[in-house]
Amino acid sequence: MADSPRVMGDADFARAPLPFSATGFAGKTVLVSGGGSGIGKATAWLFARLGAQVIVTGRTEEKLVTTVEAIRAQGLLADYRVQDIRDYDGVATLFAELYGEYGGVDVLINNAGGQFPQPAIDFSKNGFDAVVANNLNGSWYMMQHAALQWRDSAKAGCIVNIVAVVPRGMAGGAHTCAARAGVIHLSKTVAVEWAEYGIRVNCVAPGVIFSEGMGVYSEEARSAFDQSNPMRRFGTPWDIAQSCVFLSDSSARFITGEVLTVDGGGQLWGDLWMAGKPDYFK
Numbered sequence: 001m002a003d004s005p006r007v008m009g010d011a012d013f014a015r016a017p018l019p020f021s022a023t024g025f026a027g028k029t030v031l032v033s034g035g036g037s038g039i040g041k042a043t044a045w046l047f048a049r050l051g052a053q054v055i056v057t058g059r060t061e062e063k064l065v066t067t068v069e070a071i072r073a074q075g076l077l078a079d080y081r082v083q084d085i086r087d088y089d090g091v092a093t094l095f096a097e098l099y100g101e102y103g104g105v106d107v108l109i110n111n112a113g114g115q116f117p118q119p120a121i122d123f124s125k126n127g128f129d130a131v132v133a134n135n136l137n138g139s140w141y142m143m144q145h146a147a148l149q150w151r152d153s154a155k156a157g158c159i160v161n162i163v164a165v166v167p168r169g170m171a172g173g174a175h176t177c178a179a180r181a182g183v184i185h186l187s188k189t190v191a192v193e194w195a196e197y198g199i200r201v202n203c204v205a206p207g208v209i210f211s212e213g214m215g216v217y218s219e220e221a222r223s224a225f226d227q228s229n230p231m232r233r234f235g236t237p238w239d240i241a242q243s244c245v246f247l248s249d250s251s252a253r254f255i256t257g258e259v260l261t262v263d264g265g266g267q268l269w270g271d272l273w274m275a276g277k278p279d280y281f282k
């Protein structure tokens, strides 16, 4: 049971922890999946600059090494592990190793993922399965192993799942839309189940963010992306990194089960076709 509430006053406000203080994450270990590029790389950098020991994971060692070396060159703390998030046993081993080496992680930024653009009617079985395995199953394996470690070591924890803006669907990305909706509702559910362990679970839904990942899309589709929100521009990986820090810091200590949409208003105005707009809709 939580302590009885007490009205905060001047003395409390003078001392309450500041979010985004330059050393706010000192002594914390932050695991960022997909940290070798784009949003994950930016997020690893920001946590490292705020004092955290960051660990980046992904499938391609070269990208992880480049990220870790650049962060270390600034005198900051970074390490990497090669891991495919779709490998359940590998994810279990990753968390066991990090527990042995770093005493576990404090924050999981579940960012690894992606998809290919294609009209849903043309999906092959393997194509659909690969995207769901990547974004839903893989994200879940990471969430569950983080939570198991926190529960078993009686330690609080925080998860931020990077999803996508799915309330209106996502034309040309039905597979990823299904998977991300799954992650959002997994998050809302375990935010309740895991509150008793001191674990907060939130999502960040990025709109169009200009990252290395944009290379997955055709020039025709990509050239319309920046017109899919009322700000009429792309967001940056740094925009998403800051949202991840907000949700992981004391700024969000009373926030769980939430989806923070960071899309320049795209969910309210404009349309996005991941595989290009069919003539019928022009």
Ligand SMILES: CCC/C=C/C(=O)SCCNC(=O)CCNC(=O)[C@H](O)C(C)(C)COP(=O)([O-])OP(=O)([O-])OC[C@H]1O[C@@H](n2cnc3c(N)ncnc32)[C@H](O)[C@@H]1OP(=O)([O-])[O-]
Residues within 6 Å of the ligand: 113, 114, 115, 116, 117, 118, 124, 125, 126, 127, 128, 130, 131, 134, 164, 207, 208, 209, 213, 214, 216, 225, 274
């Ligand atoms: C715009 C705003 C919204 C979001 C933006 C972002 O997310 S930006 C970030 C964007 N960043 C990323 O997305 C990066 C991460 N993305 C990825 O790694 C891949 O997209 C992945 C999720 C498919 C990984 O799957 P994997 O390693 O398991 O791949 P695999 O090679 O083993 O293939 C498995 C099946 O998928 C099929 N298939 C694959 N490509 C295509 C295609 N273009 N077309 C059709 N089908 C395709 C492939 O043919 C096979 O089926 P088959 O032939 O056996 O029937």
Ligand SMILES: NC(=O)C1=CN([C@@H]2O[C@H](COP(=O)(O)OP(=O)(O)OC[C@H]3O[C@@H](n4cnc5c(N)ncnc54)[C@H](OP(=O)(O)O)[C@@H]3O)[C@@H](O)[C@H]2O)C=CC1
Residues within 6 Å of the ligand: 033, 034, 035, 036, 037, 038, 039, 040, 057, 058, 059, 060, 061, 063, 083, 084, 085, 086, 111, 112, 113, 114, 115, 134, 138, 162, 163, 164, 165, 205, 206, 207, 208, 209, 210, 211, 212, 213, 214
């Ligand atoms: N950019 C955008 O506009 C948007 C992005 N997103 C999501 O944000 C996240 C980051 O995307 P972004 O930075 O833009 O693009 P990137 O393609 O640069 O990032 C995806 C990262 O995830 C890693 N990854 C992919 N699959 C796996 C896997 N199975 N196991 C481990 N690592 C994996 C990739 O590394 P490697 O291939 O080496 O494993 C890569 O570093 C993704 O989930 C993406 O779908 C959502 C909405 C919009």
